[in-house]
Amino acid sequence: MIFHKSQKAGAFPGFFFLTVWLLAGLRAQAQVDAPELTNLYALDKAPFYHGVASGDPLHERVIIWTRVTPPRHQQVQVQWKVATDAAFKHIVQKGQVLTDSSRDYTVKVDIGGLRPGKTYYYGFEALGGHSMTGRTKTAAKDAKELRFGFVSCSNYQAGFFHAYGLLAEQEGLDAVVHLGDYIYEYPAKVYGDTTLHRxxxxxxxxxxxxxxRQRYNQYHLDSSLVKLRAKYPMINIWDDHEIANNANREGAANHNPSEEGTYQQRKQSAKTAFFEWLPVREQQGERLYRAFNFGKLLQLVVLDERLQRDRPPRNIDRPRYQDSTRTMLGQEQRDWLLNKLQQPYRWQVIGNQVVFGGVNIAFQKPERPRYMDMWDGYPFxxxxxxxxxxxRVSSQVLFVTGDFHSSLALDVTEDYLNPASYNGESGKGAIASEWVVPSITAANYDYYMPMEQAREIARLHRLPQYNPHMRYIDLTKHGFVVLRINRKEAVGQYFYVHDLADPQAGGQAGPALKVKHGEAHMQIIK
Incomplete structure (x- = not known):
C-alpha cells in the first residue's frame, strides 16, 4: 500500500534528480547511521526505511509511529495524515511534528478524536518522500468477538522473522501483543545460528x-516485521533482553558493572530506545504496565515482571525463597493489578512475561524441581x-505468557500436585487458564540437544505425576498464538513455521485449546 501523492506520469527529469538526491543521501547516511545499517537500507523506501507502526489502541485514540532518516544531522518536519480509507480521500486528522537526533529521528503521535472499533489508515511525508500506508484499529466497545495475536522472543541471529509475516496474513485481528524479548542484547555470532549470516x-x-538504538534500527528493517507493524496495532511490553538477560530491579545476569558501567545507566539507555522505537504510550515515570478495555467483553492487562521484581532465589532451599516480602510486581503494580481484576469484565486477559501456572521438572533436575525465574520463584x-x-465473581482470567521459547497450555491451580485441590483428569480445581506462546526465533530445547531427546523431555513433562495441569506441550516449534474470544468461550490456537532458516518455507496451524466461560479447565479441540 502506498501513501498517495499526486505525480505526473513520465516526468523523467524529476525522477532523475530524485534518484541523484537519493543516492547522494544514501552515501551521506553514515553521518546519521552506521554504515553497516545503511548497507541494509532499501533505496526506494527513503527516507522511511523502517516502515510505519501503530499501537496502544484505546476507544478513541491510537499511536502512530515512523522513523525518518535524513541525509545529514538536521531537524526534520514530518507531516502525518489519518483517514478512513487507504486512498486518503476521507482524511479525519492531519498535522505535523518535528524530530531530530535527540529522538533518533523517530516520530510518535498520539491521535485522538477517533471512533471505537474502527479501522483507519495513516501515513507520513518528509524530505520530499512518503511512507508506506499503515492500517490500524481502535479498541472496540461492543464487539461480539475479539481476536488477538500473541508473540514473543524474536532473536534476529537465530532465524528469519517470517512468523511475523504469517501472523500479518491472519485477518480480523484487533491487535498484536508482543510479550517481550523484542530484541536481544548479545553481540554478533553469540546465541544464534551463524550459518544464516544475520x-x-x-x-x-x-x-x-x-x-x-542501532539494534532496534536493524530489527525494524526486517521485511516481515515491517509488514506486521503496518497492518495491525501492537501492544508491547518488555521482558529481560530489551535490557540484559535475567534482568530484575537490582541488576541482570548479563551485566558486568566493572566493564559495562552501572546497571541503572544501562537500564535507562534501554528504556530510552524502547520508548523511541516502539508505538508505546508513555506514562508518568515511564511506567510500562497498563490496561486496555474492549467494552464489557474483555480487559487486557499487560504486566512488567522484570524491572519491578526482586532478584529471584537460586532454589527452593534458599532463605531468599522463604522471604514473604519478595515481589515480582512491586507493591504499586500488584495493588493496581488486583484492583483491575475486580472490575466486571466478561474476560480478563493478562499479558504475562514468565509462566504463572508452574512447571515441575523434578524428573530432569530433582535438586531443582522449579524454575525460580518464573512465578514459582515468588510463591507468597x-x-x-x-x-x-x-x-472473582464475574470475570474469567486467562494468562498469555512469553519468555519460555516453547508452547505450553496449563490449567492454573492453587496446587496442581495436591489431589485435594486439583484433579488433572476432570480439571476440577482449575481457577484460570494459561497459554505459553512459542518464540518467533529464540532458541528452544532442540537448540541445546538432539530433537529426539527434546521430544522425550516433552513427553516426561506431560506425565501426571509431574504436571497433571499441563494440557499441551511442544518444546521445538516456533510461531505464535491467535486468541479468539466471545461471550461463550476463548480459543487459543498455535501456529508454527516450518523452517527458521528458510523464510519461504511457510507454516501451518497447530492445535487449538478451548476454555468455556465459567469452566477454567482447558480442552484441546480435536
Whole structure:
C-alpha cells in the first residue's frame, strides 16, 4: 500500500534528480547511521526505511509511529495524515511534528478524536518522500468477538522473522501483543545460528543508548516485521533482553558493572530506545504496565515482571525463597493489578512475561524441581494473586505468557500436585487458564540437544505425576498464538513455521485449546 501523492506520469527529469538526491543521501547516511545499517537500507523506501507502526489502541485514540532518516544531522518536519480509507480521500486528522537526533529521528503521535472499533489508515511525508500506508484499529466497545495475536522472543541471529509475516496474513485481528524479548542484547555470532549470516548490529553487546538504538534500527528493517507493524496495532511490553538477560530491579545476569558501567545507566539507555522505537504510550515515570478495555467483553492487562521484581532465589532451599516480602510486581503494580481484576469484565486477559501456572521438572533436575525465574520463584505473591482469583465473581482470567521459547497450555491451580485441590483428569480445581506462546526465533530445547531427546523431555513433562495441569506441550516449534474470544468461550490456537532458516518455507496451524466461560479447565479441540 502506498501513501498517495499526486505525480505526473513520465516526468523523467524529476525522477532523475530524485534518484541523484537519493543516492547522494544514501552515501551521506553514515553521518546519521552506521554504515553497516545503511548497507541494509532499501533505496526506494527513503527516507522511511523502517516502515510505519501503530499501537496502544484505546476507544478513541491510537499511536502512530515512523522513523525518518535524513541525509545529514538536521531537524526534520514530518507531516502525518489519518483517514478512513487507504486512498486518503476521507482524511479525519492531519498535522505535523518535528524530530531530530535527540529522538533518533523517530516520530510518535498520539491521535485522538477517533471512533471505537474502527479501522483507519495513516501515513507520513518528509524530505520530499512518503511512507508506506499503515492500517490500524481502535479498541472496540461492543464487539461480539475479539481476536488477538500473541508473540514473543524474536532473536534476529537465530532465524528469519517470517512468523511475523504469517501472523500479518491472519485477518480480523484487533491487535498484536508482543510479550517481550523484542530484541536481544548479545553481540554478533553469540546465541544464534551463524550459518544464516544475520549478525547483530552493532557487533558488540548493546550497552549504551546509541547501541540500543542501532539494534532496534536493524530489527525494524526486517521485511516481515515491517509488514506486521503496518497492518495491525501492537501492544508491547518488555521482558529481560530489551535490557540484559535475567534482568530484575537490582541488576541482570548479563551485566558486568566493572566493564559495562552501572546497571541503572544501562537500564535507562534501554528504556530510552524502547520508548523511541516502539508505538508505546508513555506514562508518568515511564511506567510500562497498563490496561486496555474492549467494552464489557474483555480487559487486557499487560504486566512488567522484570524491572519491578526482586532478584529471584537460586532454589527452593534458599532463605531468599522463604522471604514473604519478595515481589515480582512491586507493591504499586500488584495493588493496581488486583484492583483491575475486580472490575466486571466478561474476560480478563493478562499479558504475562514468565509462566504463572508452574512447571515441575523434578524428573530432569530433582535438586531443582522449579524454575525460580518464573512465578514459582515468588510463591507468597503468587498465592496472594491466586486467592484473589478465587474470589472473582464475574470475570474469567486467562494468562498469555512469553519468555519460555516453547508452547505450553496449563490449567492454573492453587496446587496442581495436591489431589485435594486439583484433579488433572476432570480439571476440577482449575481457577484460570494459561497459554505459553512459542518464540518467533529464540532458541528452544532442540537448540541445546538432539530433537529426539527434546521430544522425550516433552513427553516426561506431560506425565501426571509431574504436571497433571499441563494440557499441551511442544518444546521445538516456533510461531505464535491467535486468541479468539466471545461471550461463550476463548480459543487459543498455535501456529508454527516450518523452517527458521528458510523464510519461504511457510507454516501451518497447530492445535487449538478451548476454555468455556465459567469452566477454567482447558480442552484441546480435536
Amino acid at each position: 549478525f547483530h548490529i552493532p557487533r558488540h553487546e548493546v550497552v549504551t543508548v546509541k547501541d540500543y 505473591e503468587k498465592q496472594r494473586i491466586i486467592r484473589h482469583l478465587r474470589k
